[in-house]
Amino acid sequence: MNDTKQQRSKPSPKRLTVLELIDISPNLRRVVLGGDDIAKFPEGCAGDYVKLMFTAEGSSDLSQLPAGAKPAMRTYTISEFDSKQQHLSIDMVLHHQRNMTSDMKSETGLAAHWAANVAVGSEIMVGGPGQSAGIDKQVAQGVFVADMTALPALKQLVAKGHITEQAQLLIEVNSEQDKQALELPEGISVQWVLRESETSLSDALFKLVWPEQEFVVWCACEFGNMRRIRALAAAQAGFQQRASYFSSYWKIGVSEEGHKLAKRQDAEQQSQQAGKTA
Numbered sequence: 001m002n003d004t005k006q007q008r009s010k011p012s013p014k015r016l017t018v019l020e021l022i023d024i025s026p027n028l029r030r031v032v033l034g035g036d037d038i039a040k041f042p043e044g045c046a047g048d049y050v051k052l053m054f055t056a057e058g059s060s061d062l063s064q065l066p067a068g069a070k071p072a073m074r075t076y077t078i079s080e081f082d083s084k085q086q087h088l089s090i091d092m093v094l095h096h097q098r099n100m101t102s103d104m105k106s107e108t109g110l111a112a113h114w115a116a117n118v119a120v121g122s123e124i125m126v127g128g129p130g131q132s133a134g135i136d137k138q139v140a141q142g143v144f145v146a147d148m149t150a151l152p153a154l155k156q157l158v159a160k161g162h163i164t165e166q167a168q169l170l171i172e173v174n175s176e177q178d179k180q181a182l183e184l185p186e187g188i189s190v191q192w193v194l195r196e197s198e199t200s201l202s203d204a205l206f207k208l209v210w211p212e213q214e215f216v217v218w219c220a221c222e223f224g225n226m227r228r229i230r231a232l233a234a235a236q237a238g239f240q241q242r243a244s245y246f247s248s249y250w251k252i253g254v255s256e257e258g259h260k261l262a263k264r265q266d267a268e269q270q271s272q273q274a275g276k277t278a
Helices: 036-040 102-108 110-117 148-159 201-206 223-234 256-277
Strands: 014-025 028-034 049-054 072-082 087-093 123-130 142-146 168-173 189-194 216-222 245-250
Touching (some): 014 087, 028 110, 072 110, 072 148, 087 148, 168 201, 201 223, 223 245, 223 256, 245 256
Antiparallel strands (some): 014 028, 049 123
């Protein structure tokens, strides 16, 4: 399954305040949000996604929007949610694109720029949460692939007990310093892929020893990598497509709006191919 979402009634945007900023690694910053509207978030929403809202210039002050203009929205996974402490956390990658022009930065870096420069006490409007699709049961044989943008979602799969036994994890980070300690069940192997080494996730998958028995794949990363990994998985004898999950969280060189268009086109191509083979 690809980007299938469970449906909720669409919640109204919430006004949240930055309570704390924590640098988890050189390229990853945790933004802790709170405020009265936290009470409107449901229990157990860690791992769901929210939409952060900005002006075209990257400000979270939506009063600066021209009349009739809609905010630019950027999608992020809720890393942690604490109803008792009344806060939620979002882990935001500060830099994950190589060789970007200044124009690309202006198009794709709204949220990253905000995260790098925001101050405690600042406010931001947040849409959601929405429920993320994925593997919703334990799997003995699984390959889990993520880059830094999807690491919070991968951690939630671990926390909820969906990754057990003989799973293989491939995680791409920007640098050696961006590796994180993961609390994993015994039997799970983890391979870290460093972007600074010019090796991509899809490159690492070429060298993977795929499970001999039936297996599923959970993959969330950059659009181009996701498509290559999906094709590699499909070529394996034991691959269980219907139980697997592939999603691109971003596309290099384009805004979220451009990424959405690419995802729609990709979904149409997948649907057409499925129709031809049915």
